[in-house]
Each structure stands twice: as C-alpha cells, then as structure tokens.
Amino acid sequence: MSTADLHTLTGAYALHALPDEERAAFERHLAECEACRDETAELTATAARLGLAATTTPSPALREEVLRRITTVRQEQPGAPRSERIARGLRWRQASRWALAACLAAAAALGGTAVWQHERAQDATEQARQAQQDNQHIAEVLSASDAKSLATELADGASGTVVVSHERDRAVFLASDMARPPRGKVYQLWFDDSGTMRPAGLMDTARTDQAVLLDGAVDGASGIGITVEPAGGSEHPTSAPIALMKLPA
Template sequence: MSDDVHSLIGAYVLDALDDIDRAAFDRHLRDCDVCRLEADELFEVTARLADGAWSVPPPRLRDNVLAEITNTRQLPPAIPSRPQPRSSRRGLRLVAAAAAVVAAVGAGAVVYQIQDQRVRDTQSRLEAAQASEARVRSILGASDVQTHSEQLRSGGRVTVSTSRLHNAGVIMLAADSAPAAGRVYQMWTIQSGAPASAGALSEGQSAAVQVVEGLPAMSNVGITIERAPESTTPTAPLDALVDLA
C-alpha cells in the first residue's frame, strides 16, 4: 500500500485497488473520519455522473432508419485491401489499450484533485480552529485579564473577558437553550452608544466562544435574539447587557 494512504481514496472509489489494498483501505476508513466522508461524497459524485448516460431509443427510431436507407446513396463496392500484418494489428491494439489507460488515469487524476482539495480545505479549517483556540487561551491567561458576566433574560449566562495587553477580548455565550426556529443569538459591541455586530450564532446553536479584536476599547457587550441569519441593528429589548467599565 502507498505510504500516503489518504491518496488511495480515488482508486478505492473507482474500484481500482487489488484485494489486499482494498482490505487495508477498508480498515483505514474505520478510523479516518475525513477519508470516510470523502469516500461517501465521491461515491455519490460517480453515481451522478452515470445518470443519463444511456436511455431507451425512441420507439420509431428503427422504422425511420430503415425508411431512410432507400433514399441514401450506397457506398461503392469495397476494394479488397491487403491483409494487415500481425505487427500492425498488434500496434492498433496497443494504441487502443494506451488510450483506455490514459482515459482511466485522467479520470483518476480528476477524482484525486477533487478529494485532495477537500482534504486541504479541511486541514485549513482545522488550522484556523487551532489558531483561534490558542488566541482564546492567550487572552484568558493574560496577566491583566478582566472578566465580567451577566445573566441572559432567556436563561443562561454571557461572560466577557478582556486584555489590554492583547487589545482583544473573548465573549463566551452559554444559553440554556437555542431560540425558537428562525431566530438566533447575536452578539454586539457598544461604544458611545453605537452598536456593532460581533457575530451571530447559527440556528439551533446555544453556545459560542468569540474572539473580538479591540474589545477593551468598548464600553458594553450586548446579546440579542434576532431573525436568522442575523440583523444589522440590535432588536430591543437586549437579552443581556455586560458593562465593561
């Protein structure tokens, strides 16, 4: 099996692995969530590519073709050609085989490029999440960190920690439950009475940890319940208002 087992997913989906490699890759799928997801998506793609590839001919197609024969000029008598040497016939077979191989390799390359891009996208999201987690830890662990907290009217709590050394803060929202369908929690920073959105949660989401750059310069953090996906201005009354002074 290849040293980079992930690169075999294209061949696996195209059923181009031998029995040993396929068994080994089956074992790998049990432990690799990324490859299992990619394999499911690629199987769906290949199934869709096959859709519409063949259809039943129209019922009158045969009759129409036979009718056109009488109106079509026939080819002149064929002139017998010299028998092709065995080497020529073998050459043609090799060309055909080579074309088939090129087509298969091309299809495999396309599948590999698709899954490779998805792996890179997943890796990028993972690295971004790790960087965000490290940023949160650095702010919460700062020597000058200040923490303020308030209850949510809807149930739960919002906690805001700020660090002037990092010129940033962390908003931690932990609601007892998500808002009703079609509504979301939204966070706001407020300075001199002017609110600015600090991000909205997704529908059905009741908890979030959000890093906000420049938060120590703000006077308040507010939480509202808005229509999904988010609002440009906060809807009164606020579900919570945290004083950062």
C-alpha cells in the same frame, strides 16, 4: 543514463516511482529540458485529478499479479541503437499521454462526487483549524496578566461573563445555560461603539454553555450586546438586544 533515456521518465517521476539515483538524475535533466518540465507538470496535474476523481482499495492479490506480469514484460535490449531508443521513448511518451487522457475521461463521471467529498473534507479541515486557533486565542485572553471580567445575569436563568485583555486587544464571552435560539435563528454578538453596533461573531446554536472569542479588536468599545438574527448573522442588528453588557473597566 543517456538523455534519451531521461526523456522517458516523466510519467514515473510524476507518480513518485523513481529510485533516488534516477530521480536525482532526472531532476538535473529537468533544469535543462523545457519539454520534459512541461510534460511532467501536465502528468502531475492529471495524476492529482485522477486521485480526486476516484479511489479504489486494491485487492490483496493485486501486488502478486503485478509482480507476476513484470516477469513477462520484454525489456529493452541494452545494445539497441540510440535512434531506436529515442523513437521508443517518444512513442512511450505519446502512449502515456493517451493513457492518462483516457483514464481521466473514464473517471470524469465519478469526479463530481469525489470533488464534492474532497471539498467537504477541506471545509472540515479548515473549520477544525479555525476552532483550534480560536481556542488558543481564548486561552491567551483568559490567562492574560491584565485580563478583567464582568459577570451579568441574563434571561431565563442564563448568565454571561465578559473577559477583556486590553494588552491583547481581544475579548471573550462566556455563556452559561443559554436557551437555544428559535429554529433558523442564531445569537449574534456585537461590540457597542458609542451606540453603534459592530458585528463580533456568532454563538453556536447547539450549545448552551460556550466560550466565544469576539471577532475583531476591542478598540475602545464600551460594551457588547446580543441579538437574535437569521442563520448566518446580519451586518446590522435586526432585532432589539436580548442583553447589553458593559466591558470591565
């Protein structure tokens, strides 16, 4: 495959549509051709944005239609002069840029909703990843060889247990039968550092029984407290504690 032919493969490479042999040859070409590297990066970014802007499930007959049309497309003659092949390649590259630009412009009206959905999906993925990580840390604290616990009766028949692993320098709060907080409020946990309350995380407002990994290291705290705070939590307590518990020695 000539260098002129390789110049025409930027679009196919950006869409992962090259067979292994051509892809390897084109990647070797990219190492030496700055123009193709720039164009490939542009086309790859454009293709990604188009994927976010709109997705459509193709009809079952699409594959057959594409295969049928392939047979009607005139192929380049093997004996075409090099200058003509280069000119055709340049025209193809220019046309591909215009086509991608037109597609991007047409999809822009739908892009806002799609990007919003994509961001929501990313948020959900991150939340799931964080929950999995927290659950792993909770299990590590509860199963630590030096784990110590202290149970306390809370208001309205609820109970709470603090589990601390000084080896891991982390603590877990186990709640049982906790009443749901008032609407628009949340239970916030705090480390008691010799009378100074340090934020240690929020409890799930939808659950009455839960295990919460306290944010941050135990770091010499003598106890933990629980307050009712506005949704999202506070940097400092805005209400009197509904519970104060000592950490197990």
